[in-house]
Amino acid sequence: MINDISGKKILFFSPAFFKYENMIADKMCEMGAEVDMYDVRSVTGAFQRALLKISPSIFGNRSLRYYEDIIKDNLHKDYDYILIVKCDMTPISILEKFRTVYPNAKLCLYLWDSISNIPGVLGKLHYFDTLHSFDLNDCEKYSNLKFRPLFFGDQFRKEVKEGNYKYDISFLGTIHSDRYAVIRQIQKIAEKNNLNCYWFMYLQSKFIFYFYKLIHKEFRGVSAETFSFEKMLASDIAQVVDESRIILDIQHPKQTGLTMRTIEMIGMNKKLITTNDSIKNYDFYNENNICIIDRKNVTLPDNILGGSYIALPDKIYEKYSIKNWILEVLS
Numbered sequence: 001m002i003n004d005i006s007g008k009k010i011l012f013f014s015p016a017f018f019k020y021e022n023m024i025a026d027k028m029c030e031m032g033a034e035v036d037m038y039d040v041r042s043v044t045g046a047f048q049r050a051l052l053k054i055s056p057s058i059f060g061n062r063s064l065r066y067y068e069d070i071i072k073d074n075l076h077k078d079y080d081y082i083l084i085v086k087c088d089m090t091p092i093s094i095l096e097k098f099r100t101v102y103p104n105a106k107l108c109l110y111l112w113d114s115i116s117n118i119p120g121v122l123g124k125l126h127y128f129d130t131l132h133s134f135d136l137n138d139c140e141k142y143s144n145l146k147f148r149p150l151f152f153g154d155q156f157r158k159e160v161k162e163g164n165y166k167y168d169i170s171f172l173g174t175i176h177s178d179r180y181a182v183i184r185q186i187q188k189i190a191e192k193n194n195l196n197c198y199w200f201m202y203l204q205s206k207f208i209f210y211f212y213k214l215i216h217k218e219f220r221g222v223s224a225e226t227f228s229f230e231k232m233l234a235s236d237i238a239q240v241v242d243e244s245r246i247i248l249d250i251q252h253p254k255q256t257g258l259t260m261r262t263i264e265m266i267g268m269n270k271k272l273i274t275t276n277d278s279i280k281n282y283d284f285y286n287e288n289n290i291c292i293i294d295r296k297n298v299t300l301p302d303n304i305l306g307g308s309y310i311a312l313p314d315k316i317y318e319k320y321s322i323k324n325w326i327l328e329v330l331s
Contacts, residue, residue, distance in 0.1 A: 001328050002327050005032060006031065007032060009034045010079065010083060011038075011074065011077075011081070011083070012024070012082075013082075013083070013090065015085060015086050018232075018234065020234075024322065024326065025037040031323065040084060041063075043089075059089065067090065067094040071097065071101055077102075078104055081106050083108045083330065084128075085109075086112065107128045108129065109130070111132070111138070113135075114138060114255050115138050117255070132146045133145045134147075134257040135255070135256055137256045137278070149258055150259070150325070151260075151322040151325035152263050152267030152320055155238045156241070156267035167197055167240070168246060169190060169245070169248055170241065171183060171247070171248040172247075173259075173261060174202045175202065175203050175212075178250075179250045181295075185297075201227045201228065206224055238268070241264070241265070246305070247261065247270050249274040251276040253295075256276070257278075269309050273290075275293055277292050283316050286312075288307065
């Protein structure tokens with residue numbers, strides 16, 4: 001693993017994802033690098049992103065023009081690294097062109113989604129010098145992928161907190177798949193045990209809310225006011241997490257990699273309730289700190305609701321910092 005990026009020039013592409021892309025770019029600059037950042041996608045609208053999941057080729061010509069313009073704007077820069085996150089809309093011809101336009105650049109790919117959720121990405125892997133994924137199952141399936149979980153940002157770096165908390169359980173995230181059905185089960189347990197909880201449930205639009213009301217029975221009888229249609233700032237998320245004893249994490253049923261929220265709880269030294277049983281394979285797993293639930297039949301043991309958080313060894317804790325994530329994915 002490299003240990004310094006000071007003075008390095010980096011071309012950085014990432015999907016917009018709750019400002020985490022800005023967090024990465026800002027940290028690389030703080031570490032002394034010169035960074036040019038762009039959205040990895042040529043389209044950003046919710047409807048267009050939905051079409052993208054069906055077939056990336058729909059926007060093939062648009063994406064090609066988008067990347068050609070970026071190369072034109074940065075034609076004479078001698079990049080040391082080109083870091084791409086996800087790579088769902090980067091044309092293969094552009095990956096080939098990066099080689100000729102920036103011959104000294106190391107091409108680095110990081111997948112913070114499972115390969116099954118990124119159409120066409122398998123055909124792009126051999127264009128990169130380094131390949132990292134947050135999905136342990138994908139890394140076991142594809143030997144050229146190196147396993148690298150996600151990170152916690154500096155604002156999520158907190159000491160172990162003792163004493164009273166404002167919230168017993170909190171959830172902060174986007175509603176998709178069966179997430180709301182799982183949340184409803186936790187809410188019933190919380191009400192039965194007189195727990196004080198915080199729920200931030202984000203939906204991309206009211207159209208999606210009304211669509212979910214048609215196809216998901218748990219949405220029937222629920223008002224739009226239950227959800228937020230505006231994203232929450234990372235600083236506000238960190239504040240709520242700091243005031244919470246336990247954080248609820250519900251991964252997508254088709255995803256085995258750990259979510260950003262899970263890794264942030266390492267930084268915050270927080271207990272976690274999660275549906276992701278693959279967490280048992282990670283070096284920070286401790287059953288005193290982490291409760292794995294059955295998403296179809298949620299129960300909560302007493303030890304997760306009470307008792308103190310057991311701090312991790314420093315070496316494991318620092319492994320998941322944003323600085324070490326950057327150094328590793330560029331290596």
